[in-house]
Amino acid sequence: MAQAQDILPNPPQMTPPPPVTAKQVVAAVATAQIEAAHPELEHGENRKFAMWLFLCSEVMFFTVLIGAYMMARWKNPGPHDVLNIQITAVNTFILLSSSYTVVLALSAIQQNKRTAFLRFLVLSIVLGTAFVSIQGIEYHNLSTEGFTLSSNLLGSAFFALTGFHGMHVIIGIIWLIRTFVKGFNGGFSSKDNWGIELVGLYWHFVDIVWILLFMIVYLI
């Protein structure tokens, strides 16, 4: 009988909860007041850390696609006779400019310059859309020259790689539009700007991927 009682967990009424001290109540109220007065503290660093972890997984995603392209490319002469390096160089410059305007938008809202912040966001959206449009025109030109997703292994690797990058740019544009709408409706301030920092991290990463793709696919 005594042994059974030892094995069984104590019933709840046997262990009364420790009494709440006045000190704990004061501390809880103070924490709640700080959180209410500073919404920017709410999980901001955690969200940024999560974004970086996501970008780490994106590095591996694009590593595999670039690897597949390299496998296909080294066996074949390369698509340089159909690729237009001049137009793509201009397109690269457009995407680099959009990264610059995104970082200026973050800087503007950190200085509480709301009009400049919204203008830089619009400029970023326009530049991103221009990049995707020029990429679309380039795809059309390639398909008219007979270089398509199903033409050969190199075509599959090329369109999978640049297509997934283009998809990332489109997702980035949608995210930037959502950020603009929130900012236009009075969201964000010099202290609460985590949302812009996160979309910025994503956008710059997509820009870095294109910097690599421009070298690997077009220049080498």
Place this chain on the structure above:
Amino acid sequence: MATMQSTEHGNTQHESEVNPTTEAHAGSHDGTYLLVFGALAVLTLIEVLSTYAASFKIPLLIVLTSTKAILVIAFYMHLRYERRYLPVIFAAPIIIGVLVALAIQQLVR
């Protein structure tokens, strides 16, 4: 002495009114952002021009592209100003990625 004390006092008062949180800090980076953008544009131009110099093209392109990527990560993504653990974490998949690329290069050679 009395005037010095008063100016010191005035300065501290001014600082507490301005409340230097992100505002002065953010503005001071604008010049850096422009410099980085200029560097990225120039490096891209050199990259495109280097395609005509066939002999040492590939090592030159790798150096130029790595420089561009590091510039964006360090300054636009503010990794230069972050705490130490973030660069270490982000370096891990990049190292694996470079190893994968080297392995593929050996495989197809």
